[in-house]
Amino acid sequence: MITIGITGQTGFIGAHLYNFFGIQKNVERIDFNKSFFDNESKLQQFVSSCDVIVHLAALNRHNDAQVIYKTNIELIRKLIKACEMTKALPHILFSSSTQEKQENLYGKSKLEGRQLFQDWAQRNKAQFTGFIIPNVFGPFGKPFYNSFIATFCHQLTHGKTPNIQIDGEVKLIYVGELVMEIWNAIRLHRVTRSIIRSITVSHSVQIKVSKVLSLLESYKANYFEKGIIPSLDDEFEKNLFNTFLCYIDHKFFFPFYLTKHSDERGSFVETMKLNSGGQVSFSTTALEITRGNHFHTRKAERFVVIKGRARIELRKIGTDEVLRFELDGTTPSFVDMPIWHTHNITNIGDEELYTIFWINEHYNPEDGDTFFENV
Numbered sequence: 001m002i003t004i005g006i007t008g009q010t011g012f013i014g015a016h017l018y019n020f021f022g023i024q025k026n027v028e029r030i031d032f033n034k035s036f037f038d039n040e041s042k043l044q045q046f047v048s049s050c051d052v053i054v055h056l057a058a059l060n061r062h063n064d065a066q067v068i069y070k071t072n073i074e075l076i077r078k079l080i081k082a083c084e085m086t087k088a089l090p091h092i093l094f095s096s097s098t099q100e101k102q103e104n105l106y107g108k109s110k111l112e113g114r115q116l117f118q119d120w121a122q123r124n125k126a127q128f129t130g131f132i133i134p135n136v137f138g139p140f141g142k143p144f145y146n147s148f149i150a151t152f153c154h155q156l157t158h159g160k161t162p163n164i165q166i167d168g169e170v171k172l173i174y175v176g177e178l179v180m181e182i183w184n185a186i187r188l189h190r191v192t193r194s195i196i197r198s199i200t201v202s203h204s205v206q207i208k209v210s211k212v213l214s215l216l217e218s219y220k221a222n223y224f225e226k227g228i229i230p231s232l233d234d235e236f237e238k239n240l241f242n243t244f245l246c247y248i249d250h251k252f253f254f255p256f257y258l259t260k261h262s263d264e265r266g267s268f269v270e271t272m273k274l275n276s277g278g279q280v281s282f283s284t285t286a287l288e289i290t291r292g293n294h295f296h297t298r299k300a301e302r303f304v305v306i307k308g309r310a311r312i313e314l315r316k317i318g319t320d321e322v323l324r325f326e327l328d329g330t331t332p333s334f335v336d337m338p339i340w341h342t343h344n345i346t347n348i349g350d351e352e353l354y355t356i357f358w359i360n361e362h363y364n365p366e367d368g369d370t371f372f373e374n375v
Contacts, residue, residue: 004186005030005046005090007079008056012146013095013136016175017054017182019317019340023297023371024183037075043082050090052186055079055117058095058109061145065105072109073116080120091127091189092117093182098134098171114198121196129185130198138175138239139246139339140316149240152213153247156220167210171203174239176297205236212240219244222275227256227334229302232276232360242300245338250314255325255333258304269332271304271356278360285310285345285353292344294372296359301337304356305329309349313375314341322375329354342373 004021008014009032021027030049034057036042047053059071076094083090096114099107114130121128141150148170152162181201219241222228232238261268272280285291285308295317303312307329314323317340326348327333337343347353361369 001026001028002051002186003028003030003049004052004054005032005050006054006056007032007075008034008058010034011056012138012141013175013178014054014056015140015318016138016179017056020179020183020297022317037078040082040085043078044086044088047079047082047088047090048086050088052093053079053090054093054095054182056095060106069105069109072106072113076113076116080116083120083126084124089124089126091129091186092121093129093185094131096130096132098132100132118196125195127189128196129189131181131185132198132200133178134171134173134201134203136173136175136178137243139243141175141243143247148209149212149216149243150247152216153244156216157224157244157247157249162213162216164209164213167208169206169208170212171206172236173201173204174236176239177204207236215240216244224248224253226273227258228273228275229278229358229360230275232278238360242298242339245300245336246340250323250335250338254323254335255312255327256335258332258334260332269306271306271332271334272302272358274358276360278358281357281359283355283357285347285355287347287350287352290344290346293342293374294370295342296337296339296369297371298339298361298369300339300360301343302334302358303327303337303345304332304334304358306332306354306356308347308351308353310353310355311346311348312343313346314343315375316341317373342375344375 004027006014006017009018018029021029032046036046057075059068062068094114094117096110097107100111117128137147137149141147143151143154155162215237219230222230230241232241258269258271305327310327312325312335325335345355
């Protein structure tokens with residue numbers, strides 16, 4: 001068992017890390033609250049409880065760049081002081097940025113912060129890993145703060161028009177890929193016991209801002225307005241689509257009603273248009289039975305009710321808000337399940353429930369993507 005704490009655990013990257021560590025069998029998460037930085041005893045208790053600390057807490061944006069620099073350096077000094085006062089020697093991992101090389105105070109705070117941690121590790125023969133990270137995108141990023149992709153997704157799903165300020169090429173990494181980089185570094189240090197190192201994290205894609213926007217606009221035109229699933233064969237485009245899904249206001253978007261064609265022969269409903277593969281399956285559900293109560297970390301999923309009445313419930317992992325949707329096969333409709341949302345479906349009618357399921361990869365219970373947790 002390894003104890004891991006994350007400063008900034010409720011932030012964009014921190015929340016993804018916190019959720020990921022929560023599904024690892026050999027990890028105990030030590031909760032962190034930003035108020036600890038203003039309470040020496042709480043901060044000292046925190047560092048003493050951790051085998052590993054991932055330091056993510058930082059100020060990214062402010063009208064006064066000097067405030068960014070001062071805040072970020074101050075947080076690092078407080079963390080180091082707490083370690084020295086308690087003689088705690090956790091393996092500290094620090095998220096720096098490729099902006100280290102740029103002439104701005106944010107980049108300067110990251111470069112000098114990494115050096116402060118290295119000096120602490122050298123003095124105390126402790127372990128330190130500094131990550132130099134490119135632009136990160138993914139679900140649940142804060143619009144106008146974490147990523148231009150978060151901003152574009154929010155704008156496109158909330159009736160606004162994105163604006164490209166500089167159409168340059170950007171180097172991007174998906175947050176799930178970054179989480180694995182951090183996890184691998186933690187596991188490697190447990191084996192090799194190397195003391196200090198810096199890792200320049202490779203980007204997984206280099207792409208123009210206008211190309212990203214073009215893809216997102218196609219998701220809006222096809223998925224958001226028509227329910228059509230885009231091509232998900234490319235890993236970046238699959239990650240971008242999963243990101244886009246999480247910015248939709250599900251309370252108002254679902255259920256998505258389908259067109260029903262009827263004549264003397266019966267009825268016909270087109271449940272799904274795909275530009276990609278995946279797996280389509282069919283189920284019947286007995287009265288008052290609930291299926292699901294699990295979440296996926298990589299795969300989006302669609303539930304289409306074609307006969308009977310169902311209640312579908314969704315809850316984002318780490319939150320308490322439960323979204324509930326009632327669907328009726330007489331007016332066929334669907335609800336899509338974004339990643340990191342636990343979900344279930346219950347037969348609330350007076351007959352057997354018929355449901356069609358689609359998932360964007362072939363389902364394999366052994367692949368480590370599905371985790372059970374009640375809605």
